[in-house]
Amino acid sequence: MYSEFAQDKIIIEMLEVFAHHGVLEEEQKKGQIFQVNAVLYTDVHRAGLEDNLFYSIDYSQVCQFITNWMQENTYQLLEAVAEKMSKAILLKYDRIVAIDLEIRKPQAPIPLPFGCISVKIHRRWHTAFLTMGSNMGDKVQYISGAIRALTAHPQIKVKKVSDLIMSKPYGVTDQENFLNGALEIETLLEPEELLDALHDMEDAAGRTRVRRWGPRTLDIDIIFYDKLVYESDNVVIPHPDMQNRDFVLEPLSALAPYYRHPLLGKTVMQLYQELDPKKKTKIEGLD
Numbered sequence: 001m002y003s004e005f006a007q008d009k010i011i012i013e014m015l016e017v018f019a020h021h022g023v024l025e026e027e028q029k030k031g032q033i034f035q036v037n038a039v040l041y042t043d044v045h046r047a048g049l050e051d052n053l054f055y056s057i058d059y060s061q062v063c064q065f066i067t068n069w070m071q072e073n074t075y076q077l078l079e080a081v082a083e084k085m086s087k088a089i090l091l092k093y094d095r096i097v098a099i100d101l102e103i104r105k106p107q108a109p110i111p112l113p114f115g116c117i118s119v120k121i122h123r124r125w126h127t128a129f130l131t132m133g134s135n136m137g138d139k140v141q142y143i144s145g146a147i148r149a150l151t152a153h154p155q156i157k158v159k160k161v162s163d164l165i166m167s168k169p170y171g172v173t174d175q176e177n178f179l180n181g182a183l184e185i186e187t188l189l190e191p192e193e194l195l196d197a198l199h200d201m202e203d204a205a206g207r208t209r210v211r212r213w214g215p216r217t218l219d220i221d222i223i224f225y226d227k228l229v230y231e232s233d234n235v236v237i238p239h240p241d242m243q244n245r246d247f248v249l250e251p252l253s254a255l256a257p258y259y260r261h262p263l264l265g266k267t268v269m270q271l272y273q274e275l276d277p278k279k280k281t282k283i284e285g286l287d
Contacts, residue, residue, distance in 0.1 A: 010057055017066065023076045035103075036102070036103060037120075042056065062089070073085075083121065086121060091154070101121055105117045128185050128225045132220050133216070146218055149204070153197060158184075158185055163254065165181070168283060170245060184256060238263060246275055249268060250272060252272075
């Protein structure tokens with residue numbers, strides 16, 4: 001898990017790579033020199049204590065990986081090179097939790113005096129908590145399918161899965177009972193990208209969105225995403241009503257009881273313990 005307090009770094013400066021990236025056809029044919037600067041965020045504490053490379057990152061391997069990747073791929077934009085290569089590095093090396101990556105183009109085709117053109121980005125693994133629900137058909141199978149789909153996604157790591165609980169419907173009550181659970185994941189997807197991926201999984205399970213809070217084969221919600229406070233036309237993070245839902249709080253408290261809500265300032269366990277009993281929907285004895 002990425003930690004704002006773990007700021008150990010391995011730094012690669014001015015790695016030269018001859019590759020074929022550029023908007024112009026001539027650039028892609030003839031190629032040119034690129035320079036790569038990379039800051040690899042990792043934890044080197046144990047490696048330093050034990051003087052053992054196993055607990056760190058072999059920067060020579062990373063340099064070779066960067067060189068091979070840039071020479072095996074071709075993109076028009078430096079932005080695309082930086083974006084795609086940063087993800088490739090984070091997926092390749094488990095011990096790298098975040099990366100600052102700069103792609104420099106000292107021979108850019110500009111008919112004016114200049115030093116260098118570059119694109120610099122920061123990318124990292126994010127921790128998110130999701131909840132799942134189903135109240136149609138084979139509920140267990142729909143939720144199991146969602147877990148398999150999340151596990152299979154190339155930019156998602158499923159870290160923990162809660163037990164499932166049965167609950168009465170919330171909001172619209174004239175429908176079947178729900179099976180609910182929660183997950184902790186790590187992901188390279190940004191919030192809107194994650195939401196799109198979850199919607200694709202819901203669609204694959206045959207979900208239709210005819211009636212708000214109505215019956216559904218599969219419902220997956222983003223509850224927390226790091227400590228982010230975010231609102232768009234598509235999603236609100238943290239989930240705006242999670243503190244009123246025992247079918248969210250109970251499975252979530254099993255995964256992260258001391259995770260603190262970034263707006264309410266209370267832990268998940270505190271929110272669950274303080275929930276008005278009249279709002280509880282869990283059906284006891286049917287876990």
